[in-house]
Amino acid sequence: xxxxxxxxxxxxxxxxxxxxxxxxxxxxxxxxxxxxxxxxxxxxxxxxxxxxxxxxxxxxxxxxxxxxxxxxxxxxxxxxxxxxxxxxxxxxxxxxxxxxxxxxxxxxxxxxxxxxxxxxxxxxxxxxxxxxxxxxxxxxxxxxxxxxxxxxxxxxxxxxxxxxxxxxxxxxxxxxxxxxxxxxxxxxxxxxxxxxxxxxxxxxxxxxxxxxxxxxxxxxxxxxxxxxxxxxxxxxxxxxxxxxxxxxxxxxxxxxxxxxxxxxxxxxxxxxxxxxxxxxxxxxxxxxxxxxxxxxxxxxxxxxxxxxxxxxxxxxxxxxxxxxxxxxxxxxxxxxxxxxxxxxxxxxxxxxxxxxxxxxxxxxxxxxxxxxxxxxxxxxxxxxxxx
Amino acid sequence: xxxxxxxxxxxxxxxxxxxxxxxxxxxxxxxxxxxxxxxxxxxxxxxxxxxxxxxxxxxxxxxxxxxxxxxxxxxxxxxxxxxxxxxxxxxxxxxxxxxxxxxxxxxxxxxxxxxxxxxxxxxxxxxxxxxxxxxxxxxxxxxxxxxxxxxxxxxxxxxxxxxxxxxxxxxxxxxxxxxxxxxxxxxxxxxxxxxxxxxxxxxxxxxxxxxxxxxxxxxxxxxxxxxxxxxxxxxxxxxxxxxxxxxxxxxxxxxxx
Numbered sequence: 001x002x003x004x005x006x007x008x009x010x011x012x013x014x015x016x017x018x019x020x021x022x023x024x025x026x027x028x029x030x031x032x033x034x035x036x037x038x039x040x041x042x043x044x045x046x047x048x049x050x051x052x053x054x055x056x057x058x059x060x061x062x063x064x065x066x067x068x069x070x071x072x073x074x075x076x077x078x079x080x081x082x083x084x085x086x087x088x089x090x091x092x093x094x095x096x097x098x099x100x101x102x103x104x105x106x107x108x109x110x111x112x113x114x115x116x117x118x119x120x121x122x123x124x125x126x127x128x129x130x131x132x133x134x135x136x137x138x139x140x141x142x143x144x145x146x147x148x149x150x151x152x153x154x155x156x157x158x159x160x161x162x163x164x165x166x167x168x169x170x171x172x173x174x175x176x177x178x179x180x181x182x183x184x185x186x187x188x189x190x191x192x193x194x195x196x197x198x199x200x201x202x203x204x205x206x207x208x209x210x211x212x213x214x215x216x217x218x219x220x221x222x223x224x225x226x227x228x229x230x231x232x233x234x235x236x237x238x239x240x241x242x243x244x245x246x247x248x249x250x251x252x253x254x255x256x257x258x259x260x261x262x263x264x265x266x267x268x269x270x271x272x273x274x275x276x277x278x279x280x281x282x283x284x285x286x287x288x289x290x291x292x293x294x295x296x297x298x299x300x301x302x303x304x305x306x307x308x309x310x311x312x313x314x315x316x317x318x319x320x321x322x323x324x325x326x327x328x329x330x331x332x333x334x335x336x337x338x339x340x341x342x343x344x345x346x347x348x349x350x351x352x353x354x355x356x357x358x359x360x361x362x363x364x365x366x367x368x369x370x371x372x373x374x375x376x377x378x379x380x381x382x383x384x385x386x387x
Numbered sequence: 388x389x390x391x392x393x394x395x396x397x398x399x400x401x402x403x404x405x406x407x408x409x410x411x412x413x414x415x416x417x418x419x420x421x422x423x424x425x426x427x428x429x430x431x432x433x434x435x436x437x438x439x440x441x442x443x444x445x446x447x448x449x450x451x452x453x454x455x456x457x458x459x460x461x462x463x464x465x466x467x468x469x470x471x472x473x474x475x476x477x478x479x480x481x482x483x484x485x486x487x488x489x490x491x492x493x494x495x496x497x498x499x500x501x502x503x504x505x506x507x508x509x510x511x512x513x514x515x516x517x518x519x520x521x522x523x524x525x526x527x528x529x530x531x532x533x534x535x536x537x538x539x540x541x542x543x544x545x546x547x548x549x550x551x552x553x554x555x556x557x558x559x560x561x562x563x564x565x566x567x568x569x570x571x572x573x574x575x576x577x578x579x580x581x582x583x584x585x586x587x588x589x590x591x592x593x594x595x596x597x598x599x600x601x602x603x604x605x606x607x608x609x610x611x612x613x614x615x616x617x618x619x620x621x622x623x624x625x626x627x628x629x630x631x632x633x634x635x636x637x638x639x640x641x642x643x644x
Contacts, residue, residue, distance in 0.1 A: 302473075306540075307543070344496075359544060360539040378539075378560060380566075383566060384573070
């Protein structure tokens, strides 16, 4: 009887173990692996201009192959780093529960391509909005600790893989606060809430602040506030203690990269004015990174240039920055590629079309970054009629 | 009873037919402009900063799209009123009902089709391969040909696509499309690849020069109407067809390009 019970028990145990293993196997099969296409070996970026960096937009890609191809194109162009958005809303869909599936796919592919990742953190989850607002940026002070929780969890999860983190985006625009009035104090509060938490989670983390929109909006405007004034406000409120690197957005619009900067104009060298404010506030020792920059060549946009100018200005911008800005870590162009064409002027800011065709500017940048031969002037002089 | 059955059978056969004929008549009858444009006028949104399609000449809008709008309104039988709107605001002004139509050198955007109906194209700004008269180039056989184009433009992308397909082209990149066309006219290139508008504007300045042309790509411009304004869209389509048939559209295009 005892023997029989033991045999039954043993059979039950074996059946239980088998069922457990089966359940585990099913669970593993059901859970899609983080990546199917990860290259076996880590690639290296072949570049002679390590400042070259590009902003990618991979968070909305459906196909893993598109993520892989985009990052291959960034590496093959000679970019050493990418700026990539890691939306809070995508990771913490349920409060306190982090799902790193999508972000792992991006981060691991970028790492495997040998690209350094500068992560931009933002975008509120649905639960944080609590039905109070339709916008995904309506961050109020009571939610700062929740954002800091996400930022710290991100820093911990990706320690050693993603060590550069940008806190929020263009906080000097009302739109980026869900149409709340612009207020530097609120942004400094967000930095303060996040900084120590991130450092505790990953002591190697480098925290980038600012990413201010280049704008001339005066104080009191419903749209936003001048990036220069906003940065000074940040310093007046003690922001200097809560970031390591200033993130700068500096678009060239219609002016060449060498055009003089000014408080009343927007052009590529606006970063110099932001640098002056950093120095004046005792932060001159900190580096800066341009996390968005470039020119646009859409025929209908008033702020656009022609395609040859876009390419020439972009290359000259890298030359100018390399010669004159020893404080600059990376110059990141907006943008490598959109997941789909938007059929308007933003399409003409990209280096690669939505269907993965490299535009001529991509090849010019590749020649530059990889040190391949290129002529100073890629086009011929105007033809002259023969006498 | 027998007669009633016959009547019922006849009705069963003829009623659907009559309804079908009525529906067809209704379908092919032009909608009433007063119903299609209840404001009593056709409000047309246009970006006045894109000559020669539209430009603001001291407060007065001029250009191909303006003349097309006027001709279209005449054909429909309602007065036109133009509203100058920035390029970025065009679709918002249409969807919010501020304007009835957009005539503003608009490309057909499939992504907008949930909100917008496009007319048949009225102009094609695709890439044109121009070549000297009597030496017409075949876009499928460009090996060894000297092709001039604007550096980094869509023409440049097209030439790179031909190269990827195996063509051995002697590339002549220039800073401006007019330089590429100059190179062709001076005999320094066998062909020039530019968009149709750049070509037509250049050719207008060279009356004696009549190169051969062939479209290589299509980039159609169309009129946009809000999706729920089916009657307005029908009138626009009908009027545009009439302008094409009468040669009026070609005349307007020739006047500006």
